[in-house]
Each structure stands twice: as structure tokens, then as C-alpha cells.
Amino acid sequence: MAVNTIIVTLIGIGSASSFFLLGNNPQDASTIFVSGCGTIIIIGWILSSTLHISLHQKSLLRTILLLFMSFLLIIMANLIAIEHNHRIDLTQEKRHSLSEQSKSILHSIQEPIEIFSFFPLSSLQEKQIQILAEAVMLETDKISFSFHDPNKEPMMAKQYNITNQQEIIVQKGEEQRRIEDYFSEAHIIQEILSLSKGIKHEICFSTGHQELIIEQYKPLSSMRTILDKLEMQNYTTHVINILEERSIPSSCSTLVIAGPQRDFAPFEIDLIDNHVRKGKNLYVLIDIGVAPILSTELIRFGIILKDNAILELDPKRQVSGGDLSYSVINTSDFAPHPIVKTLATNILFQGIRSVEIDDGSSHSLLTLATSSKQSWAEINYQEGPIEHTSGEDISGPVPIIAIIETEYIAQDAPSKGGRVIVVGSSSLVVDEFTKRSDLGNLDFFLNGISWMSDEQDQLYTRARPDNIQPFMLYAPQLRIVFLVSLILTPLSFLFGALGTWYWGKGYVKK
Structure with a gap:
């Protein structure tokens, strides 16, 4: 009776355990299989002690039962793993886990x-x-x-x-x-986010002032790569001629003015100002010595643009060849901001002017990037001589990118306007730079669009760089590695072999 009670109890415990671990469905074939096999093995183990057989036969039977039990445990562990699938990522940067x-x-x-x-x-x-x-x-x-x-x-x-x-x-x-090109977690999640939100932001590019071309590729004067990347995300693009249309469509969430060579009419400036006052955004990339009216009127947003050319002398900021008009902005040189928080690579400019902020402005302004301390903003960049003149030229570091969150007074109460980004060069977005995977120009521009469109999730889900820490060896350590691996280790084997031969020879003589 006691044996039967034990058997029934074990059957109940085994079945309950398997149901709990593998699922609550009694029809689950795997659950029934595991609990049944386990019960049979336990019954066989208990009955083996009551059988009138030899000790050798009992040992053989229990060995077989243990073997089956081992197989059963392996099957059960796999079934539990399938039902309760959890992973532990032990890497420092959690590279194998979702953010x-x-x-x-x-x-x-x-x-x-x-x-x-x-x-x-x-x-x-x-x-x-x-x-x-x-x-x-x-x-x-x-x-x-x-x-x-x-x-x-x-x-x-x-x-x-x-x-x-x-x-x-x-x-x-x-x-x-x-x-088509990047298959990381960040890019796939970004597309999932774009579809799930169902929001389409319209990005309008101004034309009619000899801006950069967006419809086709043209050396040093097109930004087709930007257009293609925007259309792959949750943005639509539209080209507008403010001079001809005499309006900015209300559907434009962000107006981009990239590299105008001809100036804007006063009424166009007013339309742009009203666009920002309505809470819409503005992205201006303006080159050296062009559009003086537009440059002057950016003071409405707290921006002071002076006619100069920044020349870079810091070797860390220069490119090979020694052209002082090129400037590299390292990821560590930016002020803290969501736009550059996930930027993994440097950005490159060719020909850049100063972008200063008006400290007396009512808007919220931030200088995002500057040139190095060894640079200066040359006033006489056209006639020369090209040299730093104290009292005339602006000594480095010179501000080159500004970010503005506009605020206006309406009926004695402050009201928020749109967001504005001003960059002192349109070279940021030319195809020659945005196509390069070793530069962050494309990511910087797209991050700016995402920030102005209030797509904060897109900023944080971009590709994360792996923080790979190489194993560095210094000169003394290298010498130790050399001695151990190329001298001591071979010598130890050699002496070991000689010792074995010598003692073996002596043993044979005995």
C-alpha cells in the first residue's frame, strides 16, 4: 500500500510540475509525453528494488533507467527553454540586446x-x-x-x-x-516606427535662387542623396519657388534653404518669418559671400551672419593636402544636443562662414559647433592678404552652427514658434560628402530634420557604434610576449624532450 501511495504521489507531482513548466493546456502532447515518461521511469526505479533478480541485473536495469532519465531531462530542458525563451546579454554595450x-x-x-x-x-x-x-x-x-x-x-x-x-x-x-543599405536594429526599428505612427512630415526645399539641386546628381552642387534618404523615412518632399508662388504651403512642416546663390526678396523674408511664427521649422545652409539680405534678416531669429571665411590651422581639423578652407568637426567638438547625441562619425565642410548668436535675443539659442582655437574668420578673403589680422578678423573658436527655438510675445503672453537651424556652409549636404560612409554629414542633417519634426524616437534609435576596446600592448609587454612565445616556450619543449631522451636512455641501460 505504501509503495502504491508513493507511486501515485510521484505521478501527481510529475504531472503538475510538467504542466506548470510547459503550459496549462492538458492536451499538449509534449506535456503528456514528458510527464508520462517520467512517471514510468520512477515506477520502474521503485519496482526494481522489489524484483527477485540478481544484483547484476538490478544494476543493469537501473543503469538503463538512468540513461532514459538523462534523455528525458534533456528533452524537458529544451521544452522549457522553448516555452520560456529568455536570453542574457553579457556584453558591456548590450550589443546582442534591443535598446x-x-x-x-x-x-x-x-x-x-x-x-x-x-x-x-x-x-x-x-x-x-x-x-x-x-x-x-x-x-x-x-x-x-x-x-x-x-x-x-x-x-x-x-x-x-x-x-x-x-x-x-x-x-x-x-x-x-x-x-537597401543599413540593416541594423536602429534602421529597422526606424522603419517600423515610421509605419506604426502613420505620420508624414512634408519637407519643402526652396528653389528659384540657384540653390543646390535635389532632382539629380551634379558635382558639388546637388543634394539628391538627402532627398532619397528622406523619402525612405516618414517624410515627403516638395520643391517650392517662394518668389513665384508668393506663399509657403501650410503643409510644409520644415522649409530647407540650401546654398542659395541669389538673394531673397523682402516679401520672401516676411513669408519665411511668418512660417516660423506659425510653429513651422526652418533649416538654412548658407555659403560665404552670398544672399546679403537673407544673411542680414536672419537676425529676426537671433542669428548674426558676417561676411567672412573661416580658415583652419589645427592639424586635427584639417584634411590631407593642407587646404585651409576645409574643416573637420569631430563628434567630441559639439555642444550637448539630441541632434549629435548618437552621431558616430565626424562631419566635413568645405568653405564655411561664422554663425554668431545674438545674446540679446528673446529666442532660445545654442551654438552647436565652433571651429578650433587655431582658426580665424578672415574678412579679406577675396582681396587678401590671407592672414590673421588682430582687431579685424574673428579669432577662433568661431561659431559655425546655431540652433534656435523661437519664442514670441503674443497678447502680452509668450508663445512658441518653430525651430531653426543655421549652418554656415551648404557643403554639409552636397552628395560628395553625404555619400561617404566615413562622414557623418548625412546623419547630422537627417537628425536635424528629425529633431525639428519632433521625431525624438528616430534620434535615439539610430545605429549605435560598438564600443570596441582593443587590447593594447606597450613596449615592455611586447618584449615579454616575444620572450615567452618565441624563446622560453620553444626552449622548454626542447629541454623537456632532451631530458626525456636522457633519462629514458639511462633507464634502458639499467
Whole structure:
């Protein structure tokens, strides 16, 4: 009776444990299988002590039962792992985990989103996306991933207009986003965010003043890369001629004035001012010695633009070749701001003027970047001589990028206007610089657009650089490594072999 009670009790405990660990559904075949096998093994173990067999046979039976128990434990561990899938990331930078911002975005998704991954079978990129997919699907059941080889599934590739061997399509209903170059967590989450929000910000580019071209590529005078990248995100782009249309569309959330060579009429300046007063945004990239009216009227936003050219003497800020008109702004040289918080690479300018802020302005102003202490702003850049003249030229560091959050007094009460960014050179956005992966020009401009559009999540979900800390060896350490690996270790083996031979020879003689 006692044996039967023990057996029934063990059956109950085994079944309850497996149900708790593997799921509450009694119809789950794996649960029944595991609990049943475990119960049978336990019964066999108990009964083995009552059988009238030899000690050797009992030992053999229990060995077989233990073997089956080992297999059962392995199966049970895998079933528990499948049911309760958790990972621990032990890397310092949590490179194998989703960021907290990404998790927050994924938790907020309400409608299903499909992600179609097109990569060659078993490629490195496909494996990386599969790891990311597992992490994403642990956070939400609203996103599904499917993986396709464009070579083996040409009809599927044609259906989604896949022209490269590596592309990702993020789809929600009839809307699609296409990722063609960067396949990191940040970029995929960014497209998911764009679709889930369903908000389209319209970015308007001014034309009619010989601004940079956006419709096509042209050496040192186009910004087509910017246009393409904006349209890949949750932005629409529109070209407007304020001089002809005599208005700025109310749908324009941000007006971009990039590299005008001809000046603006006074009524255009008033329209731009009203645009900002209505809470809309303005992004100005203005070159040396152009558009004097526009340059002067930027004082409305607390910006003082002087006609000068900044020349850089700091070797850390120069490019090879010694051209003083080029200036490199390192990521550590920016003032703290969300725009540059995640910027991973330096930005490059060619020909830049000073952008000072008016301390007496009612607006909230910030100098985001300056030139080095060894630079100066040359007033006589056209006639010369090109040399620093104390009392005339501006000594470094010279401000070159300003950020403004406008505030106005309306009916004796302050009211917020739009946001303004002024950069002392349009070279920031020319295709020659924005196409380069070793420069941060493209990311800087897009971060500025995201900040002005109040897309803060896009700023924080951009690609995070891996904080790789190389193992550095100094000269004394290198000498120790050399001695140990190339001298002491071979000598120890040599002497060991000689010793073995010598003592072995002596043993044979005995």
C-alpha cells in the first residue's frame, strides 16, 4: 500500500510540475509525453528494488533507467527553454540586446507589421537579421518576419521589386518601407516606427535662387542623396519657388534653404518669418559671400551672419593636402544636443562662414559647433592678404552652427514658434560628402530634420557604434610576449624532450 501511495504521489507531482513548466493546456502532447515518461521511469526505479533478480541485473536495469532519465531531462530542458525563451546579454554595450527605446516602440505597436527579408541563403546578413527577428518577436506579437532568397524565389523578388541581393521590405497593409543599405536594429526599428505612427512630415526645399539641386546628381552642387534618404523615412518632399508662388504651403512642416546663390526678396523674408511664427521649422545652409539680405534678416531669429571665411590651422581639423578652407568637426567638438547625441562619425565642410548668436535675443539659442582655437574668420578673403589680422578678423573658436527655438510675445503672453537651424556652409549636404560612409554629414542633417519634426524616437534609435576596446600592448609587454612565445616556450619543449631522451636512455641501460 505504501509503495502504491508513493507511486501515485510521484505521478501527481510529475504531472503538475510538467504542466506548470510547459503550459496549462492538458492536451499538449509534449506535456503528456514528458510527464508520462517520467512517471514510468520512477515506477520502474521503485519496482526494481522489489524484483527477485540478481544484483547484476538490478544494476543493469537501473543503469538503463538512468540513461532514459538523462534523455528525458534533456528533452524537458529544451521544452522549457522553448516555452520560456529568455536570453542574457553579457556584453558591456548590450550589443546582442534591443535598446530600451526599441523595446518601448515595439510595445506601442497596435497593428500587424510584416517584414520580408531578401538575402542569399545562409549569408552573414541573413543570420544577423534572424537574431534580430528573434529579439523583436520576444517583445511583440504584432511583427512577423519571413526570409527569402531572391535567387531561389525570383517571383517573390519580382513581386516586391527587389533589385539587389540584399533588401528588406517593411509592410503595414498597403504601405511599404524599403531598406537597401543599413540593416541594423536602429534602421529597422526606424522603419517600423515610421509605419506604426502613420505620420508624414512634408519637407519643402526652396528653389528659384540657384540653390543646390535635389532632382539629380551634379558635382558639388546637388543634394539628391538627402532627398532619397528622406523619402525612405516618414517624410515627403516638395520643391517650392517662394518668389513665384508668393506663399509657403501650410503643409510644409520644415522649409530647407540650401546654398542659395541669389538673394531673397523682402516679401520672401516676411513669408519665411511668418512660417516660423506659425510653429513651422526652418533649416538654412548658407555659403560665404552670398544672399546679403537673407544673411542680414536672419537676425529676426537671433542669428548674426558676417561676411567672412573661416580658415583652419589645427592639424586635427584639417584634411590631407593642407587646404585651409576645409574643416573637420569631430563628434567630441559639439555642444550637448539630441541632434549629435548618437552621431558616430565626424562631419566635413568645405568653405564655411561664422554663425554668431545674438545674446540679446528673446529666442532660445545654442551654438552647436565652433571651429578650433587655431582658426580665424578672415574678412579679406577675396582681396587678401590671407592672414590673421588682430582687431579685424574673428579669432577662433568661431561659431559655425546655431540652433534656435523661437519664442514670441503674443497678447502680452509668450508663445512658441518653430525651430531653426543655421549652418554656415551648404557643403554639409552636397552628395560628395553625404555619400561617404566615413562622414557623418548625412546623419547630422537627417537628425536635424528629425529633431525639428519632433521625431525624438528616430534620434535615439539610430545605429549605435560598438564600443570596441582593443587590447593594447606597450613596449615592455611586447618584449615579454616575444620572450615567452618565441624563446622560453620553444626552449622548454626542447629541454623537456632532451631530458626525456636522457633519462629514458639511462633507464634502458639499467
